[in-house]
Amino acid sequence: MTAATHETAQSxxxxxxxxxxxxxxxxxxxxxxxDAEQGELLKLRAFLETDAKPLLADYWERGEFPAQLIKPMAALDLITPASLTVGGAKPRSLYEGFRNFELARTDASLATYYNGQSGLFRTTVLRGGSEDQAKAWLPLIDSFEMTGVFALTEPEHGSDIAGGLVTSARRNGNNWVINGQKRWIGNAVFADYLAVLARDVADSQIKAFLVKTDAPGVTMKNIGGKMSLRMVQNSDISLDNVEVTEEFRLARINSFADVADLLRSMRSGVAWFAAGVQAGAYEAALKYAGEREQFGRPISGFQMVQDKLVGMLGNTIASLGMVVRLSQQQDEGVYRDQDSAMAKAWTCSRMRETVASAREIAGGNGILLSNDVGRFFADAEAIYTYEGTKEINTLVVGRAITGRSAFTK
Structure with missing residues (x-):
């Protein structure tokens, strides 16, 4: 087959x-x-359209997560589906990215919940655990038999967590005793384990531990009064002399440099969220503009509305292009801090513009949950901040391109 014939057949x-x-x-x-990857996404699409979407407005307003969706979502087997793991193959980063895109296009809270397991917790065990730990736990994580969340942020330390982390871990024979507090830990109430990052009092280095959520000394309090990601159940967590055996210390995390390795790959997932939220907001605004009539005709025929729609679509396409290329690089084994930081910062900035335009197109009706755009508008604010603010990610990229660090000590 010639190259031209192959291209025609592929087209x-x-x-x-x-x-x-x-x-x-x-x-x-x-x-x-x-085709196999798209088939898995079609399966996810069917679930989201039929089972999830009818619940979103009600649960978002109530500030509760629709827990009845957890088991059906797990049953979809989307982390390591059989169709993508034939002969020991691993799902591509590109597929994982589009999985996040599809989830966020429907709802950012659902995307945050699922990625907490498939992205943050799984990545922590995959990259932070020993070979034996990963071999034992990853199949359980993939099937949701072992659920967990990533617990890094603290009440007084977010952007400065690298040097400011104060949760402590003290070795006591074969056990570790952990004391401290964590904040903004999403959906911990549904998890079996907390992947807790703590500072070893012996060497001041960061270590990671899998802590049972029902272990003595662990208490969780829901954070209420949120204007964004209202369905996500964020928790303040206290750890008071919590004991963890050495077998539950992740063997390959022994410094913040090792934690940074985790964050490097985690940020790409959030960039895909930003692209997905833009897609959802654009589709909702386009639908509304085609149905809403003013001055005797649909507002989709107005020049200023079309200008907003074109800007939204341009942002979405550009963001999608950036995250697609980022995932392709990761599939080739290229993981660089500046790439994921640039993607996270840039796509989230475009996301803010896109959801604001969606809100403007819907006018006064844009604050109604029934039109979806208000939910995307509010939820974008949390995505804009978590997994590194724009300022922190900008400094990561700036350091890479100039060779000079502008981080303050």
Missing amino acids: ESTTLRTRLYGECDPMNYEALLT
């Missing part, structure tokens, strides 16, 4: 496939997915 195959993102992906980045 014909692509046009025969169901387009998942026809409205928000006119450049067809999804064509980079295999």
Whole structure:
């Protein structure tokens, strides 16, 4: 087969496939997915449309997570699906990115919950655990038989956590005794384990431990009064002389440099969220503009509305292009701090612009949950901040391109 014939056949195959993102992906980045990968995403789409979407407005307003979705989401087997792991293969970062995109396009809280397990907790065990630990626990994590969350942030330390982390771990024979507090730990109430980052009092280095959420000395309090990601159950967590055996210390995390290795790959997931939220907001605004009439015709025919829609679509396409390329690099084994930091900072800035335009297009009705745009507008604010603020990620990129660190001591 000649190169031209191959390209024609590939093009014909692509046009025969169901387009998942026809409205928000006119450049067809999804064509980079295999048929098997798209099949898994179609399975997720069906679940989100049928089971999840009807619940979102009600639970968002109540500030509760629809716990009845947890088991069905786990049963989808989307972390290491059989179709993508034939012969010991591993799912591609590109597939994982589009999985986050699909979730966030529907709801940022659902995406945050699922990625807490499939991204943050799994990455912590995969990259931070020994070979034996990863071998024992990853299959349980993938099946949701072992659930967990990532516990790094503290009440007084977020952006300065590298040097400011105060949660302590003290070795006592074969056990460790952990004391401290964690804050903003999403959906810990649904988890079996907390992946707690603590400072070893012996050498002042950061270590990681899997702490049972029901262990003596662990207390959790829900953080209420939120205007963003209202369905996510964020917790303040206290650890008072909590004992953990050495077998539950993640063997490959022995400094903050090791933690930074985790964050490097975690940030890419949040950048995919930002792209997905933009897609959801754009689709909701486009639908509203086609249905809403003023001055005797749909507002989608007004020049200023079209200008906003075009800007939103441009932001979404550009963000999607950036995260697609980031995932392709990761599939090639290239993980650089500046790449994930740039993607997180830039896509989240575009996300803010996009959801604001969606809110403007819907006018006064934009604050109603029934139109979706208000939910995307509010939830974008949390995504803009977590996994590193724009300022912190900008300094990471700035250090890489100039060779000079502008971080304060």
